[in-house]
Amino acid sequence: MAAPLPPSPDDWWRDAVIYQIYPRSFADGDGDGTGDLAGVRAKLPYLAELGVDAVWFTPWYASPLVDGGYDVADYRTIDPAFGTLAEAEKLISEARDLGIRTIVDIVPNHVSDQHAWFRAALAAGPGSAERERFHFRPGRGPEGELPPNDWPSQFSGTTWTRVPDGEWYLHLFTPEQPDLNWANPEVRHEHEEVLRFWFERGVAGVRIDSAALLAKAPGLPDFVEGADPHPYIDQDELHDIYRAWRTIADEYGGVFVGEVWLPDSERFARYLRPDELHTAFNFNFLACPWDADCLRRAIEDTLAEHAPVGAPATWVLCNHDVTRTVTRYGRADTGFDFATKVFGTRTDLALGTRRSRAAALLTLALPGSVYLYQGEELGLPEADIPHGRIQDPMHFRSGGTDPGRDGCRVPMPWAADEPHYGFGTEAEPWLPQPDDWSGYAVDRQTADPGSMLTLYRDALRLRRSETGFGDGPLSWLPAPEGVLSFARPDGLVCVVNLSTGAVGLPAHHARLLSSGPLDDEGRLPQDTAVWLRVR
Ligand code: GLC
Numbered sequence: 262m263a264a265p266l267p268p269s270p271d272d273w274w275r276d277a278v279i280y281q282i283y284p285r286s287f288a289d290g291d292g293d294g295t296g297d298l299a300g301v302r303a304k305l306p307y308l309a310e311l312g313v314d315a316v317w318f319t320p321w322y323a324s325p326l327v328d329g330g331y332d333v334a335d336y337r338t339i340d341p342a343f344g345t346l347a348e349a350e351k352l353i354s355e356a357r358d359l360g361i362r363t364i365v366d367i368v369p370n371h372v373s374d375q376h377a378w379f380r381a382a383l384a385a386g387p388g389s390a391e392r393e394r395f396h397f398r399p400g401r402g403p404e405g406e407l408p409p410n411d412w413p414s415q416f417s418g419t420t421w422t423r424v425p426d427g428e429w430y431l432h433l434f435t436p437e438q439p440d441l442n443w444a445n446p447e448v449r450h451e452h453e454e455v456l457r458f459w460f461e462r463g464v465a466g467v468r469i470d471s472a473a474l475l476a477k478a479p480g481l482p483d484f485v486e487g488a489d490p491h492p493y494i495d496q497d498e499l500h501d502i503y504r505a506w507r508t509i510a511d512e513y514g515g516v517f518v519g520e521v522w523l524p525d526s527e528r529f530a531r532y533l534r535p536d537e538l539h540t541a542f543n544f545n546f547l548a549c550p551w552d553a554d555c556l557r558r559a560i561e562d563t564l565a566e567h568a569p570v571g572a573p574a575t576w577v578l579c580n581h582d583v584t585r586t587v588t589r590y591g592r593a594d595t596g597f598d599f600a601t602k603v604f605g606t607r608t609d610l611a612l613g614t615r616r617s618r619a620a621a622l623l624t625l626a627l628p629g630s631v632y633l634y635q636g637e638e639l640g641l642p643e644a645d646i647p648h649g650r651i652q653d654p655m656h657f658r659s660g661g662t663d664p665g666r667d668g669c670r671v672p673m674p675w676a677a678d679e680p681h682y683g684f685g686t687e688a689e690p691w692l693p694q695p696d697d698w699s700g701y702a703v704d705r706q707t708a709d710p711g712s713m714l715t716l717y718r719d720a721l722r723l724r725r726s727e728t729g730f731g732d733g734p735l736s737w738l739p740a741p742e743g744v745l746s747f748a749r750p751d752g753l754v755c756v757v758n759l760s761t762g763a764v765g766l767p768a769h770h771a772r773l774l775s776s777g778p779l780d781d782e783g784r785l786p787q788d789t790a791v792w793l794r795v796r
Contacts, residue, residue: 284318309360416658
């Protein structure tokens, strides 16, 4: 196992590798089919050996789990399915002893409809102070039978639900996730207290869910296509909220990562000014197909937008909301398929795996911090979930047209030959695991020098022990069409070949790691990446 980290400077987050844990699917310690904190604690040595600097837990609080925990009923309690607060505290300190910091996920835009505040709001009725914490409104139309405005939902469907007394309440996501009213001082105060609560318990950082959505335009005006500002995205008031949060984080040395999806890079960078959030997710990189021009542009834009505010970039290839990388990069347009008699796309997992291996080296060589999503280090593909087992509300709200996000949330395979691949001992996992996953199991991959897990372990070890990685400058090197080649400090060079032929490598180099074998002439084959030290 890797030695515990020496005490690191306060800016650890500028180049950290952060591992995202979806607690429900990581490891099931009590055998009930749902992952839990006991499961995570038992796997901490695995994470230390992998070589990550921090873990980010998607919400672990008390929740009816209508939206996988992003419907929080009580921020100060751990969901009983996952464990207890005392266990979370133990986990945070055990992880820290192994050199791993903890990041929790705060969901300030909305709460669960089972949250005490929302129940009180329903009970108290129209005009009450309790309703002021949410967005309750009378409806439009002669009988108030029409929603108060026309805002589109972040999931498909309506954003308003009517309650028996005739008022409507706003929910950008599901009806079980009522939006909070951020113009209400109690809402602000409560979240500041929640931040303190978790910083007091030793967490090193907070991920802010839907960070650009909390503030709503006064009066909740109708949505007008192209209107600037948008009535609920990126309202200016958000910056005051995050400045107040920053002073709290600074008291504890804590850091923020915001989930900020904004196409406008100048607006995005505002959230990263020195007195606001430390970092934000960069989704443009993730949204690129396996295409050199798109990836290069995303990297250049990202670095350019972060530079003026002095914030480090973050890089992410997948998370609990998007199709797994191996499947995404493995989608090959096949034209007409004579076997199935359809035009369309086929997923070539071998291709997707090769590209994902190269993408891992690309991502880990870029300046800034990197997020890995559990199972990414195993090269898990997106799983097909049988119809009757789908859980994601996104699927149901789309009327069944969107498969939803369950395919990337399937419980982890730990041991090839154990029941449920060692995820848990007894009950069926909450989402079914595919029958052909034994080859992905941690124990099989540990023993295999050519596995995805071995690649990630080697890459993370080198990223720690070698100079030139993480925060710092990047300069592009001349390269043929379809090839990304860049230099980092101390002669560190990364070359990624997305072209259709093999390419030669710079002279006088030492090879640190490659995502696949070089060819007989020492050239880098298609869909392969390499890290070099060039003298
Ligand atoms: C974020 C989460 C997603 C959740 C949504 C609503 O986008 O990542 O999983 O459904 O917020 O909270």
